[in-house]
Amino acid sequence: MKSIQTLFFRPFHLLFLPLLTVILLLSGCSSASHQRIVRIGHNQSTNHPTHIALTAFQNYINEQLGDRYVVEVYPSELLGSQTDMVQLTQTGAIDYCIASNAILETFSKNYEIFNLPYLFASAEAYHHAMDDPLITNPIFTSTQKAGFTAVTWLDAGTRNFYTVQKPIESPSDLKGLKIRVQQSPTNIEMMRLLGGSATPMGFGDVYTALQSHIIDGAENNEMALTDNGHGDVCKYYSYDMHQMVPDILIGNNAFIEDMTKEERAVFEEGYRLINQVQREEWVKAVNHARDKAANEQKVQFLYPDQAPFVKACLPLHQSVLEKNSAIRPIYDAIQNYNAWYPTTAQ
Ligand code: GCU
DSSP states (O other), X not given: OOOHHHHHHHHHHHHHHHHHHHHHHHTOBOTTSSOEEEEEEOSSOTTSHHHHHHHHHHHHHHHHHTTTEEEEEEOTTTTOOHHHHHHHHHHTSSSEEEEEHHHHTXXXXXXXXXXXXXXXXXXXXXXXXXXXXXXXXXXXXXXXXXXXXXXXXXXXXXXXXXXXXXXXXXXXXXXXXXXXXXXXXXXXXHHHHHTSEEEEOOGGGHHHHHHTTSSSEEEEOTHHHHTTOGGGTOOEEEEEEEEOOOEEEXXXXXXXXXSOHHHHHXXXXXXXXXXXXHHHHHHHHHHHHHHHHHHTSOOEEEOOOSHHHHHHHTHHHHHHHHHOGGGHHHHHHHHHHHHHSOSOOO
């Protein structure tokens, strides 16, 4: 369920954005002392592993540097959509936000790589590749000129199709269906290759669009069914496993560079903590979501043959690599992880 504040905020947030930027810029210090307020925005609920991890970060910074910094976490799109929050982080109106890797592709083309469907052979290959700085560093630092840097990644599981009426057993079932995708050119192209009609929109608008039949379905991890209520409307969830798209914590460059060496080391330890807590919480949250979706929302889980989905999507690897040769070495390094971890352990 969306908070009242989020519902109120949404229709006006574009109008409010410049005003919000000024208010946030003017209020960077807590009035009680000279503590610097550190604002972090995200689009998940307060039950979500992402929020739990950011709360752990908030507590950790408070313990270590509480005399100098006060961390404030804004959940549920209170500061706008992910695209809005990335822009606020760019200008320094807020200090950090969590954005899906899909959104970041429009800020640096290098992010396209982690949006490729069927890039990772298994969850293990995905996790090991994302933990390898040789793979992530060239991507995470590619937005230096845009004013922000990625400081860690968060697990967002596997993305699968779910629909209101028609179960998806093969790509041909997507024909004629309007499916919400994230606002990323790679995702739009993926839907075209699979034969569906891509309807890009922000995450916070998906529930209403499903309910009012503006779209026939969407694609996401299992948490979207329960935590965002999509399973109240969509009764078929098909494990075609088309993407493992990480979420990324980005920070404003000027804020990060202004810290002392010692403060930066503490924040870096905090980023590691976010990654660790979120991943531990993620496993529990997904199991709980599957259980709730099946037993309370009566969502039917389907296990289609993935081969036709993979075949339809693979041309996208070639076309993205041809247009951006800089990501080729990273793509090749990921193939090594795929060879080492070819299947997900059950
Ligand atoms: C997941 C992901 C979010 C993203 C959302 C979406 O929930 O964790 O970062 O915004 O999918 O589909 O937009």
